[in-house]
Amino acid sequence: MDAALQALSRGIKVYQLQPGCLEQFFIKDKAPDPGHLPDHLSVLPDWTLLPLMKGTLPSTIIYILQLRPVIQGVQVEDPSLPSGNNTSRPIRQVVFGLLLGESREVKEYDREGMNLTSSMVKAILPRAAQQMQLDMLNQAPHSVRLEMFLETLGVSQSTLNGIPPHLRLPVAVTYYWLRHAHLRPDHPFLQALLLGLVYGELCRQRKSQRGFIEEGPVLERLRGLIQRGARSLDLAVAHAYSQWQRCMRDGLDLNQLLCFPLPEPQIAWLYRGTLVHQLVGQLRGVVTPDSLLMEDPSSGQLYRAMLEAILNSQETETTGQQYGPSADSGAGGRRG
Numbered sequence: 001m002d003a004a005l006q007a008l009s010r011g012i013k014v015y016q017l018q019p020g021c022l023e024q025f026f027i028k029d030k031a032p033d034p035g036h037l038p039d040h041l042s043v044l045p046d047w048t049l050l051p052l053m054k055g056t057l058p059s060t061i062i063y064i065l066q067l068r069p070v071i072q073g074v075q076v077e078d079p080s081l082p083s084g085n086n087t088s089r090p091i092r093q094v095v096f097g098l099l100l101g102e103s104r105e106v107k108e109y110d111r112e113g114m115n116l117t118s119s120m121v122k123a124i125l126p127r128a129a130q131q132m133q134l135d136m137l138n139q140a141p142h143s144v145r146l147e148m149f150l151e152t153l154g155v156s157q158s159t160l161n162g163i164p165p166h167l168r169l170p171v172a173v174t175y176y177w178l179r180h181a182h183l184r185p186d187h188p189f190l191q192a193l194l195l196g197l198v199y200g201e202l203c204r205q206r207k208s209q210r211g212f213i214e215e216g217p218v219l220e221r222l223r224g225l226i227q228r229g230a231r232s233l234d235l236a237v238a239h240a241y242s243q244w245q246r247c248m249r250d251g252l253d254l255n256q257l258l259c260f261p262l263p264e265p266q267i268a269w270l271y272r273g274t275l276v277h278q279l280v281g282q283l284r285g286v287v288t289p290d291s292l293l294m295e296d297p298s299s300g301q302l303y304r305a306m307l308e309a310i311l312n313s314q315e316t317e318t319t320g321q322q323y324g325p326s327a328d329s330g331a332g333g334r335r336g
Contacts, residue, residue: 192279200269
């Protein structure tokens with residue numbers, strides 16, 4: 001027994017831990033040495049390694065750079081209508097373009113009706129990104145990266161000036177959704193979505209103060225709608241908001257790839273499905289946004305600022321001044 005313990009002790013003394021790709025990350029919060037990475041990750045630019053490990057870059061970029069198929073998720077939506085992923089495809093095309101260069105193609109799997117299908121989706125680049133190289137993307141000036149993002153979503157910088165910085169991305173995505181959604185959402189859909197953002201903002205502010213802010217009348221009113229519980233599912237409402245969620249997901253991915261030209265919002269406060277579904281029903285009746293927001297001027301001001309930014313952008317578009325790639329710019333995909 002003593003001999004075994006002595007041998008074990010000698011083994012411990014001579015044991016050398018081999019350098020691994022995660023050591024620097026956990027000890028020094030640094031990206032691993034590219035030479036220590038598995039071969040299949042050699043396609044990644046050096047600057048992407050640390051954000052990927054921290055979760056501030058979508059892991060799907062690895063599959064895209066390896067030219068592997070990308071499987072789109074499926075949410076609750078109307079199966080008789082086109083997949084909600086089609087709505088955000090122009091955003092993904094720009095992501096593909098930034099990663100692979102223009103005119104390359106990525107194979108996507110999605111649903112058509114109730115069946116799984118595949119299509120080849122063409123990569124495109126906005127005007128601002130024509131001379132941009134992926135290896136240097138993180139070093140591009142903020143103004144250039146912001147221009148790329150806004151051009152993709154079809155939003156002007158002036159549209160977002162009156163919006164709190166952390167809500168500019170959701171407002172830009174919402175404007176994009178209104179322009180590209182299959183079956184254009186009617187006004188109560190937009191009103192309910194923006195009221196949901198107001199609700200999330202009130203919850204965020206209250207949580208940041210650890211509940212020391214008294215629950216005001218607007219928060220109490222909106223929370224009451226949630227507590228009523230869901231009514232029977234309206235597939236048209238579900239399908240519309242499914243498209244918005246896809247646009248938000250791909251908009252967040254693009255913003256991360258561009259190294260956050262817009263502040264990343266706190267995702268948990270952006271969408272509450274039960275609330276917006278209830279609100280659509282209420283707003284189609286006699287309830288108005290003003291009646292829900294009364295007694296809280298700041299909530300009303302935030303709601304109106306977001307609504308006016310989106311509606312003013314729509315008016316600009318109708319006068320002929322357009323931004324961003326068209327939904328028809330190769331977005332349909334080639335069936336494979």
